[in-house]
Amino acid sequence: MKRVVLLLALCVTALLSVWLVTESQKKSGVLEAIEARRSVRAYKDTPVEHEKLEFLAKCGVLAPSAMNKQEWEVRIVENKEWIDGATAAYLKAVEGTDKAKYMLTPTFKNIFRNGSAVIFVGAPDGLFSGENVGCLAQNIMLAATELGLGTCFLGSVQMMFAEPAMAEYLQSLGFSEGYKLRYALAVGYPDEAPEAKPRDMSKIKFVE
Ligand SMILES: Cc1cc2nc3c(=O)[nH]c(=O)nc-3n(C[C@H](O)[C@H](O)[C@H](O)COP(=O)(O)O)c2cc1C
Incomplete structure (x- = not known):
């Protein structure tokens, strides 16, 4: 009987160890994402699910901000007509210039580096605005x-x-008075897997 109990205890311990290892690996998601993230400029036509865009925006506003003032506004565009309309308007405005040449790569779909959705972020000028x-x-x-x-x-x-x-198009984003468009994030299902660009680790120094 004692042997059976001992064997059971060993089995439970082994299972617990496997579970703990799996759980600890799950928690490394952020570290994996830091290493895997790339700037992607070619996307599949598959649209990004609305719920995923909503989730991403929520992850965004969970970020820290100076004194938790949250001086930012997030506008998500998933409407292809809007994206194509903005693309046509911009290309018409810069037709024949270097700005257009730089954009029009053979795989060009839109001015947002071909993303199927775009997240725009606005913020007022001010201390720590860029950091936030x-x-x-x-x-x-x-x-x-x-x-x-x-x-x-x-x-x-x-x-x-x-x-x-x-x-x-800028107006239709509906940023509040005093808020300026700071950047956009193209989002989509990647249609390329770029190599990691080099980083200069000599920028890091421990100070004695
Ligand atoms: C402030 C900022 C502005 C950027 N603007 C553009 C941009 O307008 N167009 C673009 O294609 N990439 C832009 N990028 C992406 C960078 O080119 C890219 O992050 C950099 O080359 C490193 O490559 P990686 O993101 O794949 O590591 C920008 C990145 C930052 C942080």
């Missing part, structure tokens, strides 16, 4: 990576949406 929205962006990009989605940070929308031809 930077934290928000990284939360979204890492969460997206974990969900198997690609993203691309698009600072260039600041310039694009400054074109007079884009005014109606």
